[in-house]
Amino acid sequence: MKEKFFEYLGPENNLKGYQRSYKLVLFKYLFEMMDNRGYAPAQEVISAFKNFYVERIKSGKIPDVNVDNRIKNAHQSNISEIYAVIKEDPYNAISKQGYLSIEIISDNQGNKKEYFRLTPELVSELTSGDIDNIKRIVDKKLELYFSKIDVTNTIDLQSLFYNVMNNYINAKNQPFTSNPMATLIRNRFRDEIYKTGFINPDKYVVTGSPGQGNWASVPWVGIFNNSITTSTTKGVYIVYLFSSDCESVYLTLNQGCTELKNTLGKTRAVEAMKKVSQEIISTIDSRGFSTGDNIDLKDPRELPYLYERGTIFYKEYKKRQVPSNDILVSDLKKMVDIYDEYIERRQKENILFDNNAIGSDGNMSVKEIVEYIHKYISAKGFTYDEDLIKNFYLSLKSKPFVILAGTSGTGKTKLVKLFAEAISAEYKLVPVRPDWSDSSDLFGYLDLNGRFIEGTLTSFIEEASKNTDKPYILCLDEMNLARVEYYFSDFLSIIETRRFEEGIIVSDPLFKKNDHDAFEKYKQLCELYFPENLYIVGTVNMDETTFPFSKKVLDRANTIEFSYVDLIPGEFSEEELKPLTNIDNSFLKSEYLQLLHCEDKDYVSKISNELQSINEKLKIADAHVGYRVRDEISFYMLNNKKYDLLPEYVAFDYEILQKILPRIQGSSMTIKNMLVELFKYCAGDYTGLSGSDTYEQMQNYFSSNECKYNKSAHKIAFMIRRFEEDGFASYWL
Numbered sequence: 223m224k225e226k227f228f229e230y231l232g233p234e235n236n237l238k239g240y241q242r243s244y245k246l247v248l249f250k251y252l253f254e255m256m257d258n259r260g261y262a263p264a265q266e267v268i269s270a271f272k273n274f275y276v277e278r279i280k281s282g283k284i285p286d287v288n289v290d291n292r293i294k295n296a297h298q299s300n301i302s303e304i305y306a307v308i309k310e311d312p313y314n315a316i317s318k319q320g321y322l323s324i325e326i327i328s329d330n331q332g333n334k335k336e337y338f339r340l341t342p343e344l345v346s347e348l349t350s351g352d353i354d355n356i357k358r359i360v361d362k363k364l365e366l367y368f369s370k371i372d373v374t375n376t377i378d379l380q381s382l383f384y385n386v387m388n389n390y391i392n393a394k395n396q397p398f399t400s401n402p403m404a405t406l407i408r409n410r411f412r413d414e415i416y417k418t419g420f421i422n423p424d425k426y427v428v429t430g431s432p433g434q435g436n437w438a439s440v441p442w443v444g445i446f447n448n449s450i451t452t453s454t455t456k457g458v459y460i461v462y463l464f465s466s467d468c469e470s471v472y473l474t475l476n477q478g479c480t481e482l483k484n485t486l487g488k489t490r491a492v493e494a495m496k497k498v499s500q501e502i503i504s505t506i507d508s509r510g511f512s513t514g515d516n517i518d519l520k521d522p523r524e525l526p527y528l529y530e531r532g533t534i535f536y537k538e539y540k541k542r543q544v545p546s547n548d549i550l551v552s553d554l555k556k557m558v559d560i561y562d563e564y565i566e567r568r569q570k571e572n573i574l575f576d577n578n579a580i581g582s583d584g585n586m587s588v589k590e591i592v593e594y595i596h597k598y599i600s601a602k603g604f605t606y607d608e609d610l611i612k613n614f615y616l617s618l619k620s621k622p623f624v625i626l627a628g629t630s631g632t633g634k635t636k637l638v639k640l641f642a643e644a645i646s647a648e649y650k651l652v653p654v655r656p657d658w659s660d661s662s663d664l665f666g667y668l669d670l671n672g673r674f675i676e677g678t679l680t681s682f683i684e685e686a687s688k689n690t691d692k693p694y695i696l697c698l699d700e701m702n703l704a705r706v707e708y709y710f711s712d713f714l715s716i717i718e719t720r721r722f723e724e725g726i727i728v729s730d731p732l733f734k735k736n737d738h739d740a741f742e743k744y745k746q747l748c749e750l751y752f753p754e755n756l757y758i759v760g761t762v763n764m765d766e767t768t769f770p771f772s773k774k775v776l777d778r779a780n781t782i783e784f785s786y787v788d789l790i791p792g793e794f795s796e797e798e799l800k801p802l803t804n805i806d807n808s809f810l811k812s813e814y815l816q817l818l819h820c821e822d823k824d825y826v827s828k829i830s831n832e833l834q835s836i837n838e839k840l841k842i843a844d845a846h847v848g849y850r851v852r853d854e855i856s857f858y859m860l861n862n863k864k865y866d867l868l869p870e871y872v873a874f875d876y877e878i879l880q881k882i883l884p885r886i887q888g889s890s891m892t893i894k895n896m897l898v899e900l901f902k903y904c905a906g907d908y909t910g911l912s913g914s915d916t917y918e919q920m921q922n923y924f925s926s927n928e929c930k931y932n933k934s935a936h937k938i939a940f941m942i943r944r945f946e947e948d949g950f951a952s953y954w955l
Contacts, residue, residue, distance in 0.1 A: 224347040230319055234362035243286050243367055244293075245312040247274050249360045252322075252338055253353055260340035264324065265301070267338055272296055272304045278368075283419070287371055291866055295424055313338075377417045379550045382410055386441065387468045387541045394437040399818060404432040409821065411443040411462075420555055421445060427452045434722035439466045440519050440526045445558070447565055452808055455480035455726055456691065458498070458564060460557050463529055466521040471544075473553055474517065474536040475502075475560055479528035480726055481690060488524065492531045499534045506563050509556040511535040535560060588865040591645075591802065591809065598644040598799045604633055610782070612867040613876050614641065617780035618810055620858040622757040623717060625701070625771075627764060627954070628784030634761040638697040645805040647693035650682050654700050658709040665712070665732065665750070686753040690726075691806045694756050701760030702768040706775050714778055716752050718850075720815055727754035727812060755807040764954040773885055777850050780858070780880045783937075814857040822860060829859050832874065836882065839903060842896040843888065851881050875931040878904065883937055887952040894945050901938045906930030917943040 231249070232238060240246060251270040256262035275285040275296035285293050292299045292307050316322040325339050348356075385406060393403035407430040415421050415428050429452075430443040444454055444461040451457025456478035463472045477498055482491035496515075503513050515533045519526040537553055539545065545553075586594070596611040614637065617624045626634040635651070642649035655663065666677035679696070686694035698710075707714070712732055719730040729752040760779075762768065813819070820826050833852055840846040855877045862873040886893065894916070901920060906929055920939040929935040937953070945951040 223341070223344045224352065227321060227344055230321070231356065231359060232363070234359045235366065237363060237367055240363065240367060242289060242311070243364065244307070245315060246360055246364050246367065247271055248308060248312040248316070249356070250274075250364065252340070253357050253360070256338070256340060258345075260342065260345035261325075261327075261337045262339075264305070264336040264338055268301055268305050268308060271308060272299065272301065279422075281419070283368075284371065284417070291863075298424060377414055377547055377551055379411075379414055379554075380544055380547050382406065382414060383471055383539065383544050383550075386464060387471065387544075390432075390441060390464065390468050398433065398435065398437055401432075407432040407441050407443065415443075415445065415554070418551055418554065420558055425449075429453075439521050439523065440464060440529060442529075445561075447561060450565065450568075451478060454478055456482075458502075458534070458561070460554075460561055461529075463517070463519060465519045466526065469520070469541045470518075471539050472517045472519075472533075472536050473539070473557060475511075475534040475557060475564075476529065477532040477534065479525075479532050483524075483528065488528075491528070495528075495532045499532075502534050502564055505567065506560055508535055509560060511537050511557070511560075586802075588809065589867055591805065592865075592867060594799075594802065595641060595644040598801065599637070599640045601799045602640055604636055604640060606633070606637060609868060609872065611641075613873075614782060615810075616858050616861050616867060616873070616876075617782060617880070618757050618759075619812065619861045620780065620814075621717075621778070621812065621854055622810075623713075623760075623779045624758075625760045625762060625775075625779045625781045626784060627762045627781055630763050630765075632784040634784055635697060635699050638695065638759045638761070642693075642695040644801055645693065645809065646801045646803050647695050647805075648682075648686070648689075649695050649697070650679075651697045651699055652678050654698055654703045654709075656703045658704040661709055661712045664709060680750075683750060683753060683756065686756045687751065690753060690755050692755060693805070693807050693810050694753070696756065696758045698758065698760040700763060700768070702762045702764075702771065705769050706760075707772055710775075713752070713758070714774060717778065720752060720754075720812075722815060722819070727815070754811060757810060770954070771884070776884050777848070780854075780877075781884045782880060812857070814853075814860060817853055817856060820856065820860055822863070825860065825863060826856050829856050829874075836878070836900070836903065839896060839899040840882070840886075842899060843886075843890070843892040845886050845893075845896060847882060847885070855881055871930065875904075875933050878931055878934040879937055883934065883941070884953045886941070887950070887954075889945075889950045893951050894942065897938050897942055897945070897951060901935055901942070904929055904931040904935040904938060915946070917946055 230239075232240075248267070248271060251267045251274075252262050255266055255270070275293055278285050279297055285296055290307050290311075292303045296304070313322060313324070321341055321344060323339050323341065325337050326334050327337060328334050386403070390403060393401060398404060409430070411430045412428040416423055421428065425447060427446045427448050428444070429446070430441070431454075432438055432441045441464045442454070442461050444459055446452045446457075446459045451459055454461065454476075458475065458477045461474055461476045463474060463476075465471070477495055479491060479495065482494055499515070513535055515531050517530050517533050517536050517538065519530055521527075535557065539550075544550075592612055592615050593608070595615075596606070596608045599606060599611070614624065626637065628634060639649060639651070641647075658664075662677065664677045664679045666680050667675055669675050682694065682696060686692075701710075716729050716732055720727050721729070732750045732752070762771075764770075817826060830852060833847070833855060837846045858877055859870070859873055862868050863870070867873075868876070886897070898916060905923060905927070917939060920935075920942065924936070924939070941951045941953060
C-alpha cells in the first residue's frame, strides 16, 4: 500500500492530479499532527487548514484560484463551513482511494472527539523517514503550486489602460454582445484590481462598464465600498473614467448623480454634489491629487457632464504617458486611503449609517439579513421554514413577480406583509375583485365627465418611482379571483422590457405616447414605468371560485406553494426584534436581466445542461420550456450561489417545483409517461416504475430511499395520484 500511496501523492516536481491546493494542505496538516497510530484531531487539522488560507489573504495574496466562496472568504468562514469544504473535496477524494477515514472516539468521561485516521495498513508500512519524506514532498508541491499562482498574480493595469485607449473606439464599430473589449472592461480590470490585496472583495465591489447593451461613450471601472453603495447611481465611490476620445483616463473619487438628478433635477443635483465635494475637500487631505471638477470627458451630453461635476479628487493619465504599474497601484492605494477616511468620518458622525439600525449593508451580509428576517417573522408568532424565507427572497431577487399559492389561511398574505415589515419596505395590499376585466382598475380611467379616476396602483407606482432607493412591495391578494391575463396583461408585457441603462433598470412606459387611443384616455400616466424598486407578489387559492393560470403567467413568475400545514405551534418567542431600518433597494434589486449579464458562464452552462436533460423528458408531452424559463432559473441559481443561502441541490429542487411543474396538466397517457420520466430524474437512480399503480410504487420508493430532488419528486407523485384517481394530472390542489 505504501508504494501505491507514494504514486498517488506524486513526485515533488509534478502537480498532476492537483487542480487546487485543498488536498495538499490537508496532507500537510494531517501528517504534521497525526500520532504514531495515524490519528489526527479533526478540529486542530481544520483550524490549521483554515489558517493556511487566512494567512495568504492577510498577506495580500489570493487564497487559490477557482475556489469555493468559503475558502475565498476563509477569514470570515467558521470551522463548520471549512470542515464542509474539506469533506466535499479533499477528504472525499482521498477516502475513495482507501487512505483516510473519519472516526469518533469517546474518552473516559464519555466526551466524543472526531479524528482523521490514516488507514492502519498504510500506517504499519510507513517509517518515520517515510513520513518526513511525505512532509517534504507536500511542502515542495505547495511551493510549486503557489509559485505558479503568485507569479500570475502580478498586477498589470498599465497594459489594460493602453488596450482600452488604443482599441476602444474601433471596438465601438463592432457588435457589442460578447465583444472582447467589453469583456476586458467588465472582467480584466476587476481581476487586476483585486490582486492589489488592499481592495478586498468582501469590502469592495469592482465593476467595469463598457455600456449596457450598447457601447458607452465614456466607459468606466468603479470601486465601491459596499457599506454605502454598489453602483454609480448614488453615494461616493472611486472610478476610472475614460474620456470619449480615449486620449485620457482619470482616476477619481466621485459621487453618484443619477438618483440625485431623478429626485432634484439636473441643476439642483449639481449643486448638491458640489456641496458634498466642498465638504470632503475641506476635511480630508488630498494626498497630492487635484481637487474639484476640472476633468474633461470630451462629451457634452448629460451623463458625462454629471460625471465631471461629481468629481472630488482626481489624477489624469494621458494616452502616451500612462505611468508604470507601481505608480498606478500607489495612486490607487492613496485614493483608497482617502475613500476609507471619508467613510470612517461619516460613520463617526452618523451621517451615512444609522448606528441603531440592525442590518445596514455595512454590518450584515445578505445571508445574515435573510436569517434575521426569518427570526423577525418567527418572533411575531408565525412559523415558516427558514428555507421558505430564503426561497422567497431568491425568487424576488431573481424577478420582481412571485406567486404564493396554497390552501386558504396558510399565511401567504401575512408572509408578504411581515417580510416587507422586517426590512422597512413600503407595503400595499390590494384585494383583487372578481369583476376586474382590464387594467383600468389598477391604473385609472376617465369617467363620463372626462375626469381622471385614479387606479389602485397609480399613486403607489408614482411614489416608488420617486424613491428608488427603497423597496416597494405590492401584494395582490387572491390574485386569481379575476382572470389575471385580462387585468394584469400590461404588467406582464412591460416586465419583459426591463433593461439596464447606466446601472438603472428601466422599462418601456406602461402607456406609450404614440398609441393615440391609450394616450388620450390615460394621458396622466403616459410617463409611468415599471420602477426598479417595485416587487409584486400575488397570493392565490386554487378552488372552484378562482380562475386557473395560463402559461403566459406561470412562465413569468416563481410559484411558491403553501401546501403543508403544521397545526402544532412551535415555541413562542418572547424576544422582541426590531425591523431592519437601513436596507436599501440593492438588497432585492435584480442583478441579472439577460444571460449576457452573468459573469459565471461555466455555472450557467452547468445549469443549462441540467435543464436540457429535463427538457428532453418534457418533450414527451410537448411541455418543454423556453429561453425565458431557462434564464430565470439561471438567475435564481446564480443568486443562490453568490449569497450561499441554500445547498445547490435544494435550490434547483425549488426551481423544478416552481418553474417547471406548475405548467404541467392534462389527461392523456403521454402526460403520465412524462411525469414518470420526471420522477425517475428527480429520484436520482430509480428505473423500476411500471404498471397502473404507479403512485403506490413511488410511495414505496420514498419509504426506503432519499430522492435527489425530494420536493419535486413528492409533487410529481401527487400529480400521478391525481391522474390515477381522476384521470387528470395537475400541479394544483
